[in-house]
Amino acid sequence: MRYSQMLLPTTKETPSEAEVVSHQLLVRGGFIRKLTSGMYTYLPMGFLALQKVTEIVRQEMNRAGAQEILMPMVQPGDLWEESGRWKKYGPELLRFRDRHDRDYCLGPTHEEVVTDVARRELQSYRQLPINLYQIQTKFRDEIRPRFGLMRGREFVMKDAYSFDVDDAGASRSYEIMRQAYHRIFERCGLEFRAVEADSGAIGGSFSHEFMVLAETGEDTLVICESCSYAANVEKAAIALAEAAPSMEVLRELVKVETPGMKKVDKVAEFLKVEPAAVIKTLFYLADGVVVAALVRGDREVQSVKLKNLLGATDVEPLDEEQIWQQTRLPVGYLGPVGLELKMVADQEVMRMVNAVAGANEKGCHLTGVNPGRDFTPDVVGDLRQITVNDRCPVCGGGLRLKEGIEVGHIFKLGTKYSEAMKANFQDSDGQEKPFVMGCYGIGVSRVVAAAIEQNHDAKGIIFPVPLAPFQVIVLNLGPKDEGYCTAAEDLYTQLRAQGLDVLLDDRDERPGSKFADADLLGIPYRLTVGKTFEKEGKVEIRSRKTGETQVLSLEEATAYLAERVHLALS
Amino acid sequence: MRYSQMLLPTTKETPSEAEVVSHQLLVRGGFIRKLTSGMYTYLPMGFLALQKVTEIVRQEMNRAGAQEILMPMVQPGDLWEESGRWKKYGPELLRFRDRHDRDYCLGPTHEEVVTDVARRELQSYRQLPINLYQIQTKFRDEIRPRFGLMRGREFVMKDAYSFDVDDAGASRSYEIMRQAYHRIFERCGLEFRAVEADSGAIGGSFSHEFMVLAETGEDTLVICESCSYAANVEKAAIALAEAAPSMEVLRELVKVETPGMKKVDKVAEFLKVEPAAVIKTLFYLADGVVVAALVRGDREVQSVKLKNLLGATDVEPLDEEQIWQQTRLPVGYLGPVGLELKMVADQEVMRMVNAVAGANEKGCHLTGVNPGRDFTPDVVGDLRQITVNDRCPVCGGGLRLKEGIEVGHIFKLGTKYSEAMKANFQDSDGQEKPFVMGCYGIGVSRVVAAAIEQNHDAKGIIFPVPLAPFQVIVLNLGPKDEGYCTAAEDLYTQLRAQGLDVLLDDRDERPGSKFADADLLGIPYRLTVGKTFEKEGKVEIRSRKTGETQVLSLEEATAYLAERVHLALS
Known part of the structure; x- marks a missing residue:
């Protein structure tokens, strides 16, 4: 072309x-x-x-x-x-x-x-x-x-x-x-x-x-x-590590005042526990029904996992206003105890002992919350998002x-x-x-x-050879010079005869703008008929990906490019 | 395949x-x-x-x-x-x-x-x-x-x-x-x-x-x-032949009773004139407006020409009931004299002298109708459908x-x-x-x-080679016989190596149904590994189009088909 x-x-x-x-x-x-x-x-x-x-x-x-x-x-x-x-x-x-x-x-x-x-x-x-x-x-x-x-x-x-x-x-x-x-x-x-x-x-x-x-x-x-x-x-x-049952004594449920402490970190700091000791309770709308999702305070709910555990078609998180409208419960103080909603708990939650959770009452949390004793989720499973601190579920390796x-x-x-x-x-x-x-x-x-x-730099695209619209662009830097034109046309014809897809830049434009366009378009090989051609009858080939350049005779250039391109396609 | x-x-x-x-x-x-x-x-x-x-x-x-x-x-x-x-x-x-x-x-x-x-x-x-x-x-x-x-x-x-x-x-x-x-x-x-x-x-x-x-x-x-x-x-x-102006004397308009004579032929016979002496008047709906189209009684209106003469987007003929609804005029007795509608006349109508036309009154026609004197069309042009009796508008030859x-x-x-x-x-x-x-x-x-x-017979399709999904079908008539299978597979491989598109019928079906399917599908060349293969190691090639058959060795068969197909594609 x-x-x-x-x-x-x-x-x-x-x-x-x-x-x-x-x-x-x-x-x-x-x-x-x-x-x-x-x-x-x-x-x-x-x-x-x-x-x-x-x-x-x-x-x-x-x-x-x-x-x-x-x-x-x-x-x-x-x-x-x-x-x-x-x-x-x-x-x-x-x-x-x-x-x-x-x-x-x-x-x-x-x-x-x-x-x-x-x-x-x-x-x-x-x-x-x-x-x-x-x-x-x-x-x-x-x-x-x-x-x-x-x-x-x-x-x-x-x-x-x-x-x-x-x-x-x-x-x-x-x-x-x-x-x-x-x-x-x-x-x-x-x-x-x-x-x-x-x-x-x-x-x-x-x-x-x-x-x-x-x-x-x-x-x-x-x-x-x-x-x-x-x-x-x-x-x-999530590969849940084996763990011995906790020996800790189950404490009583106690309601504590936690005014303004709607975030896990705040509550944990105030109550002098780790975030991992807090049960995070989030409400979602699953196919039109409000459900509660429970994870450890240092974890995030993975909503696709939630959807699959519920067998639901559509799951959307509810915001503060929606929750108030639908349940009259205060965001920041939600918790599983006494909650009359379908509850899905992450498997880790079931291992928690004497946890902290919202009391479903503004400005109040509960301590001494124990799954199984104080609430029973409807579904328990792998509900949380994996992190780099987890281990590979297949081999236990790092992630x-x-x-x-x-x-x-x-x-x-x-x-x-x-x-x-x-x-x-x-x-x-x-x-x-x-x-x-x-x-x-x-x-x-x-x-x-x-x-x-995946393949670009500041100048433009860097097409992998198999996806490049053209594998080679021939830049004729002397479009008004007969010698340049003959050489460029010959190269264009010969490269196409080798089965390559070639773009011939025959425009009457400044070299700078031709180079810039060639880079922008991401064509893997640029063949320039320029100064080296005038001086010594040779052309320059440059790889868009590596920047590597070669100065070759016209015959060498065709053979070199045909070999490179066919290798990349094989 | x-x-x-x-x-x-x-x-x-x-x-x-x-x-x-x-x-x-x-x-x-x-x-x-x-x-x-x-x-x-x-x-x-x-x-x-x-x-x-x-x-x-x-x-x-x-x-x-x-x-x-x-x-x-x-x-x-x-x-x-x-x-x-x-x-x-x-x-x-x-x-x-x-x-x-x-x-x-x-x-x-x-x-x-x-x-x-x-x-x-x-x-x-x-x-x-x-x-x-x-x-x-x-x-x-x-x-x-x-x-x-x-x-x-x-x-x-x-x-x-x-x-x-x-x-x-x-x-x-x-x-x-x-x-x-x-x-x-x-x-x-x-x-x-x-x-x-x-x-x-x-x-x-x-x-x-x-x-x-x-x-x-x-x-x-x-x-x-x-x-x-x-x-x-x-x-x-329509190439309208040159004609000298008529020397006939223009007669008076006369209303005649023509009860039940709604067709041109009937009226012409009754009044002892040629159908070509009758003006045929048809009503159309052109972009929502009722218009009248006039042609000689022995001609047909070409509705696309009508549409173009009117510069209309959509033209539909009106039936008897629609005409009655819209104009209160009786179909079979329509005519241009005194008609208050847009009128489009074929060029031939303007040459008619002392013509017959409907009187726009049930059971009545007019004689002595003369265009220009008794009515003036809004548009005159080439309105009628061409026939084999016309002459070529370019060279005057037969059509x-x-x-x-x-x-x-x-x-x-x-x-x-x-x-x-x-x-x-x-x-x-x-x-x-x-x-x-x-x-x-x-x-x-x-x-x-x-x-x-364009290309079929009673048995099925006869694809031109360039459009055939497969150019050759190889029928293996002994799909349970090792010798047959080897020959068929070899031919399949060799023909494909020649760049041909080949369907190998390797099904365990009766020969008759394989022949019938090959004919139905219209594949240009059928190569049969059948009785002649068993007897003399040769295969039969049949052209779907000509029915011509050849009995050839396996090597000859490949070369023959490759030549035929490539010739047809070149």
């Missing part, structure tokens, strides 16, 4: 609304332009980047034996009624009616449609296992779309769905996808981790997220320093926290959709059984953004 | 709702499945066919210098307000509101969005000409979707938009696309015609349709037998009518959108000017259906 003919509007200005670096650089580099909130047009450069990801995903899905299909993006509401998600899915599901007043939605995901395909077309165990996938534009009506391609409303997704005869088969299909995802993100040239994850609104029993590591990631991962354990903090299990960007998510769905939608096959024993399903997503457009979050 | 592992559910039953052969064969061959009215899932075989068309389109668009982008499918209503189409576009435009109650629609076409991109990113004549295209799922809420992929609600389209500094530039861009379209449909292996066409709702001054010739086509083309003229009948101009399926449409838009949306650039003279635009569509999914409408 010739730069002079390409719609590649780079800018120096950073758009004010662009909070994250990938959004800034994608706009500054002329990759995308905003149409409206959460929706972007991919200009030619952006489309090429998207195509690179798409092609890698497609090849690896096909290699893993999945079959590409294409389902409608508009989906009939009655299928969603069948699965039960028409009511359950929040306002992110964009619902509308057609001219005949029938209910439809824009597909945020395709479990319903693919399960409908399966129940019509797959009758026998002989047709299984099967894995169907598509690469398609999806829509989710996010309340606050932001971060450019990271959290848009309209985005490109690869979604795959596997159908098996039983759980063992589903595990094999899951494992094949897990390996395919590893190959995909390795081939993309990204640093990533597969972590144990929560299954969220999709449902199912088991899932892994694929996280591109980047400081700006919205998710926090916990990674073991000793073994291969890695998990999303939403999911990461590190890392930020990551979710780019893929694989789920064992089980029979959630097949049972709800009566999607059955006939097994070898003649019995009708529901398909055991898995589903597997990759945020194709998000991979482009995540690659940039 | 191995047949045993592919989701390829062929059926013998023809779905009752499938009225056209492409719909029947796409369902019977397991290419598509209906999700809901006008929306289909492409199963693996259908997706492969779609991909073949997509790839040819993409390559030729790129070769023609167009740049691929991707615009959102969901479009904000305010852009459509700017262009004026939010109100003008009928209920085919699916409108809805997002969670913040803002207006959106699903894109049936992208003039508004791309014009918005242009006005933001293209400031100078130096950036022009430019042609931006995308290949994307579109949605039109058709009132009666039918014919499978021929007239669906959701479909895949390639849409391109060119921007030029002036009309001469726009003509060059148009010509480049016209040639690219010729290459695309030639490469698809389809018999087609580019015809002059009406511009329809998209607007603009000039357009060509690309029509795949097929008996089942919804459109009628008129084609000159002598020169290269071809046009859609909606558009085809033929052919049925065709519209698969592509290119438009010179002019400044319709750029003026409405204030999309300007600075020209070399420093003046702000609106872009001169063109737009260019291809119904990618429709091409698959049209290819089948």
Whole structure:
């Protein structure tokens, strides 16, 4: 491609609304332009980047034996009624009616449609296992779309769905996808981790997220320093150390005045105990019902764990006013004793002896609070957020926290959709059984953004070679000089003949602005026809990533770049 | 691909709702499945066919210098307000509101969005000409979707938009696309015609349709037998022969009783004149206003010509009851004399002398009707439908009518959108000017259906090689015999190594059903490992199109097929 003919509007200005670096650089580099909130047009450069990801995903899905299909993006509401998600899915599901007043939605995901395909077309165990996938534009009506391609409303997704005869088969299909995802993100040239994850609104029993590591990631991962354990903090299990029962004598409940001491630290200091001796009581709204969550005073509630312990669809913390409205209890003095609400306690709380807790009365706490004697939680489990001071739940090793960007998510769905939608096959024993399903997503457009979050510097993007829209940019610094032009054109032709994707900067611009654009666009190799060409007939090759430069003859330059690029793609 | 592992559910039953052969064969061959009215899932075989068309389109668009982008499918209503189409576009435009109650629609076409991109990113004549295209799922809420992929609600389209500094530039861009379209449909292996066409709702001054010739086509083309003229009948101009003014004496208007004679033929017979001596008067509703259309009694009104003569957006014929409701005039006795409606007359009507016309009174006609003297139309023009008895408007040669399926449409838009949306650039003279635009569509999914409408027989599809999902099917007729299996597997491997797309029918099925499926699926070459293999170690190759068969050794077979396929693709 010739730069002079390409719609590649780079800018120096950073758009004010662009909070994250990938959004800034994608706009500054002329990759995308905003149409409206959460929706972007991919200009030619952006489309090429998207195509690179798409092609890698497609090849690896096909290699893993999945079959590409294409389902409608508009989906009939009655299928969603069948699965039960028409009511359950929040306002992110964009619902509308057609001219005949029938209910439809824009597909945020395709479990319903693919399960409908399966129940019509797959009758026998002989047709299984099967894995169907598509690469398609999806829509989710996010309340606050932001971060450019990271959290848009309209985005490109690869979604795959596997159908098996039983759980063992589903595990094999899951494992094949897990390996395919590893190959995909390795081939993309990204640093990533597969972590144990929560299954969220999709449902199912088991899932892994694929996280591109980047400081700006919205998710926090916990990674073991000793073994291969890695998990999303939403999911990461707490390894509770064995402990002998306490020998301490249980004291009486005593109400003490603690005026103005609404925070754990304040109460602990006043009562001369550690924060770990205080029971922290928080109220949440779980599917419309107020519940109490109890953790040790030095711990934080992990709301996804709370949601899972309750089996709830939606869990939101309540603020002071909401709590007053709903329970007439004073925030800062909440406690489990005498509380007439559903209570969920962290496992550590049950080991506490003679603890401090709110008295459910303004300005008062209780001391000598003992779980089991003074209150009995409805649910006890792993409720708190993991920290770096915890130990690896697998090997007991030390833990590190890392930020990551979710780019893929694989789920064992089980029979959630097949049972709800009566999607059955006939097994070898003649019995009708529901398909055991898995589903597997990759945020194709998000991979482009995540690659940039992970790979950039002050000057711009540093694309990994496999995702670069162009692998080489040829800068002609003498666009009015015949010798320069001939050399640049020859190089352009020869490099393309080697199968490389090349951008020829043939614009009549100052060298400084050509260098700046090349850096901004993140093209892995820059080949400059400049002063060294005039002096000694040689060209300069510079690696965007390492800054390493080489001065080579024209023939050497082509061979060198072809070798480098093909190596990076292999 | 191995047949045993592919989701390829062929059926013998023809779905009752499938009225056209492409719909029947796409369902019977397991290419598509209906999700809901006008929306289909492409199963693996259908997706492969779609991909073949997509790839040819993409390559030729790129070769023609167009740049691929991707615009959102969901479009904000305010852009459509700017262009004026939010109100003008009928209920085919699916409108809805997002969670913040803002207006959106699903894109049936992208003039508004791309014009918005242009006005933001293209400031100078130096950036022009430019042609931006995308290949994307579109949605039109058709009132009666039918014919499978021929007239669906959701479909895949390639849409391109060119921007030029002036009309001469726009003509060059148009010509480049016209040639690219010729290459695309030639490469698809389809018999087609580019015809002059009406511009329809998209607007603009000039357009060509690309029509795949097929008996089942919804459109009628008129084609000159002598020169290269071809046009859609909606558009085809009538060459009015030169004629000397009539010497006939103008007679008086006389009212005659013609009870029950509502048809032209009846009145003509009764009054002993030719039908060509009767003025046929029809009423239409044009943008909500009743108008009268006048043609000679032996002619038919072409409603698209009527619409264009009126400059109307929507023109619908009125039936007897509607006419009575709106005008209190009796159908069968309508005529132009004394009529207080807007009148549009065909040019031939103005040459009529002493004609017969309805008297606007039940059971009565007038004789001696003379245009100019007895009535004066508001608009006179080419209003009637062309027939095979007309002459070519270019060379005067004979005409033929052919049925065709519209698969592509290119438009010179002019400044319709750029003026409405204030999309300007600075020209070399420093003046702000609106872009001169063109737009260019291809119904990618429709091409698959049209290819089948044109190429099929009683047994199934006969894919042109370039569009075939697989070019070769290898039938293993001894799937339990090791020798057969080894030969079939070797051929499968060798053919794929030659770059061919091969389906290996490794199923444990009767030979008859394998032959039937191969014919149904329309794969161009069938290679059978059967009896001749057992007897003499040779395989049979059969062309789906010609039925020609060859018996060859395994090596010969591979070389023969590779040569045939590569020839067909070149």
